[in-house]
Amino acid sequence: MPSRMILTALTGVPEVTPGDDLVQVVADSINVSGEILINGDILVVAQKIVSKAEGRIVDFDSVKPSQRALVLAEQVDKDPRHVELVLQESNEVVKYRPGVLIVEQKLGLVMANAGIDHSNIQQNEAGERILLLPVDPDASANRLKDGLRKRFDVSVGIVINDSVGRAWRIGTVGLAIGVAGLPAVLDLRGEPDRHGRELLVSEQAVADELASAASLLQGQAAEGLPIVLVRGFSSNAPEQGADALIRSREMDMFR
Amino acid sequence: MPSRMILTALTGVPEVTPGDDLVQVVADSINVSGEILINGDILVVAQKIVSKAEGRIVDFDSVKPSQRALVLAEQVDKDPRHVELVLQESNEVVKYRPGVLIVEQKLGLVMANAGIDHSNIQQNEAGERILLLPVDPDASANRLKDGLRKRFDVSVGIVINDSVGRAWRIGTVGLAIGVAGLPAVLDLRGEPDRHGRELLVSEQAVADELASAASLLQGQAAEGLPIVLVRGFSSNAPEQGADALIRSREMDMFR
Numbered sequence: 001m002p003s004r005m006i007l008t009a010l011t012g013v014p015e016v017t018p019g020d021d022l023v024q025v026v027a028d029s030i031n032v033s034g035e036i037l038i039n040g041d042i043l044v045v046a047q048k049i050v051s052k053a054e055g056r057i058v059d060f061d062s063v064k065p066s067q068r069a070l071v072l073a074e075q076v077d078k079d080p081r082h083v084e085l086v087l088q089e090s091n092e093v094v095k096y097r098p099g100v101l102i103v104e105q106k107l108g109l110v111m112a113n114a115g116i117d118h119s120n121i122q123q124n125e126a127g128e129r130i131l132l133l134p135v136d137p138d139a140s141a142n143r144l145k146d147g148l149r150k151r152f153d154v155s156v157g158i159v160i161n162d163s164v165g166r167a168w169r170i171g172t173v174g175l176a177i178g179v180a181g182l183p184a185v186l187d188l189r190g191e192p193d194r195h196g197r198e199l200l201v202s203e204q205a206v207a208d209e210l211a212s213a214a215s216l217l218q219g220q221a222a223e224g225l226p227i228v229l230v231r232g233f234s235s236n237a238p239e240q241g242a243d244a245l246i247r248s249r250e251m252d253m254f255r
Numbered sequence: 256m257p258s259r260m261i262l263t264a265l266t267g268v269p270e271v272t273p274g275d276d277l278v279q280v281v282a283d284s285i286n287v288s289g290e291i292l293i294n295g296d297i298l299v300v301a302q303k304i305v306s307k308a309e310g311r312i313v314d315f316d317s318v319k320p321s322q323r324a325l326v327l328a329e330q331v332d333k334d335p336r337h338v339e340l341v342l343q344e345s346n347e348v349v350k351y352r353p354g355v356l357i358v359e360q361k362l363g364l365v366m367a368n369a370g371i372d373h374s375n376i377q378q379n380e381a382g383e384r385i386l387l388l389p390v391d392p393d394a395s396a397n398r399l400k401d402g403l404r405k406r407f408d409v410s411v412g413i414v415i416n417d418s419v420g421r422a423w424r425i426g427t428v429g430l431a432i433g434v435a436g437l438p439a440v441l442d443l444r445g446e447p448d449r450h451g452r453e454l455l456v457s458e459q460a461v462a463d464e465l466a467s468a469a470s471l472l473q474g475q476a477a478e479g480l481p482i483v484l485v486r487g488f489s490s491n492a493p494e495q496g497a498d499a500l501i502r503s504r505e506m507d508m509f510r
Contacts, residue, residue: 003480005472007260007487095508102508110423163459167422167509168365169430170500171440171460173467185426204418205426206471212428213468216461216488217260225258232262233471245425253350253357254422254509 005232008035009217009225018055022140023147025049029227037148040234042157044214046226047177048117050140050160051131058085060128076101082116082130089114089132094255105133108246109177111164134160137178138241145180157182160242161211161218167254174215176207176242183207183237184244205245206235260487263290264472264480273310277395278402280304284482292403295489297412299469301481302432303372305395305415306386313340315383331356337371337385344369344387349510360388363501364432366419389415392433393496400435412437415497416466416473422509429470431462431497438462438492439499460500461490 012032016025022045030037051057065073065080069087073080077098087093090103094110105114117131134140141158148156160178165171176184184207214228249255267287271280277300285292306312320328320335324342328335332353342348345358349365360369372386389395396413403411415433420426431439439462469483504510 003264003266003472005262005468007262007468009258011258097508100508166460168502168507169460169463170502171458171463173428173460173463175424203426204470205421205424205428208424208426208428209467209471212464213260213262213471215459216464216468217258247423247425252423253352253355 005213005230007213007217008033008229008231010035010227010229011225013049013225013227016049016052018052018057020053021147022050022053022144023151025053026144026148026227027151030229033229035229037152037154037156037229038231039155040157040231041154042159042182042210042230042233043144043148044159044161044174044210044218044228044230045141045144046218047115047133047137047160047162048131049226050134050137050178051117054134054140056132056134058130058132060130072096072101082113085116085130085132086114089116104249107133107137107177108243109133109164109175115162115164115177133162133177138180138243139178141178141180141241155181159207159210159214161214163215174208174211174213174218176205176211176245179207179240179242179244181239182210182233183235184240184242186235186237206233207242208245260468260485262468262472263288263484263486265290265482265484266480268304268480268482271304271307273307273312275308276402277305277308277399278406280308281399281403281482282406285484288484290484292407292409292411292484293486294410295412295486296409297414297437297465297485297488298399298403299414299416299429299465299473299483299485300396300399301473302370302388302392302415302417303386304481305389305392305433306372309389309395311387311389313385313387315385327351327356337368340371340385340387341369344371359504362388362392362432363498364388364419364430370417370419370432388417388432393435393498394433396433396435396496410436414462414465414469416469418470429463429466429468429473431460431466431500434462434495434497434499436494437465437488438490439495439497441490441492461488462497463500 010029010033063081065084069084073083095102158180161174163172186204189202265284265288318336320339324339328338350357370388413435416429418427441459444457
């Protein structure tokens with residue numbers, strides 16, 4: 001564990017559009033910000049720009065709601081096209097009531113609206129456009145990590161983060177939906193505390209904590225600072241993807 | 256929102272014992288670490304040292320389990336004295352099964368074992384000692400803030416954090432159980448995104464994000480770095496305590 005950690009929000013990140021090369025976007029932003037990547041750095045990248053680069057955009061008007069979406073839309077008081085997209089992106093509906101639709105998104109994330117985002121999407125002339133989560137954010141994180149290694153000969157960690165609400169807490173926090181080059185979870189089992197007692201709390205979700213830390217700089221509104229460079233966090237634990245953070249349904253006490 | 260944030264784990268924090276003055280503990284650690292507090296700094300302080308300073312320690316052998324604790328202890332396969340303490344510290348039991356006891360702690364926090372901690376407590380000759388959460392962590396945070404203002408003529412924010420598990424995620428993250436001198440939650444409603452659309456995600460739990468960020472440096476094992484100085488986070492939003500993070504039972508979809 002380090003004693004100092006520095007987080008820097010990169011400036012000059014352009015508006016990302018489908019097909020953009022995220023390695024190039026990061027490289028340009030690092031350059032404009034006057035930074036140099038070093039081994040062990042971690043880049044926290046907002047889900048929005050990953051989804052945009054990967055073309056995970058749907059024209060809202062093109063969505064045809066199913067019968068199931070129409071019925072559920074009535075119950076949750078939402079646009080049936082929005083509900084249709086949420087259902088397409090989900091394994092199951094977990095809870096709903098007027099104004100709220102909580103699902104298990106296809107990645108196993110339990111969240112409102114399958115993480116489908118109205119904000120920060122440009123309207124085109126044809127109408128509204130909706131952003132979906134990346135299909136495989138761990139793979140997206142690995143591609144970015146590998147691309148940066150090739151380009152800069154440097155080994156960095158990647159966290160793709162999103163702002164997600166919680167069951168028993170007010171407000172959203174940044175969570176890790178994709179991870180490469182670092183351990184998503186630190187297993188502390190067997191490590192004694194300073195009095196030699198075995199620790200009861202045994203796993204620390206460091207990727208989520210990194211996602212939350214970066215979220216403090218990213219802003220969610222007009223600022224638009226989607227890439228945060230984290231320097232000073234290191235761990236010798238084995239690398240894992242964000243799938244290590246998903247609690248299996250069998251271990252879930254709240255469904 | 257700032258573009259850079261620096262987190263520093265203070266060194267030289269002594270073993271805290273009941274009756275210790277936390278203002279003095281922080282002042283000494285700041286000094287040993289070669290830091291100087293400036294206006295707008297935030298200190299994230301681990302719950303453990305706040306609880307210890309406030310004497311929230313129970314001799315385990317002195318606990319007499321009630322009939323209710325004896326029955327529940329059988330069902331969750333835990334020591335009846337531990338279950339008795341958990342019940343004393345809780346408003347209600349939320350869920351349980353063998354090995355797991357989730358409650359609404361008296362502060363409204365939904366968490367395992369009411370945050371009662373076996374680790375990082377010294378055994379004395381009489382036997383095991385258990386650490387409870389502070390009675391009123393927002394008040395504890397305010398006292399520390401006021402004490403530091405008197406001592407250094409400086410206005411800092413305080414977050415008291417603890418490591419807490421989540422319903423649908425593996426691993427613990429740092430959460431804010433006490434807050435003073437900053438907004439626990441940022442209300443983003445009405446702030447447009449960069450395309451002028453109103454934001455749907457409207458509240459950001461910045462105190463929890465600060466608690467998680469600091470947790471990355473605190474370690475949970477032998478390192479023992481309970482105080483983290485955060486520089487570079489600022490907000491003009493009104494100050495709120497950590498009680499602003501508690502979702503009311505009526506708004507809770509999972510009980």
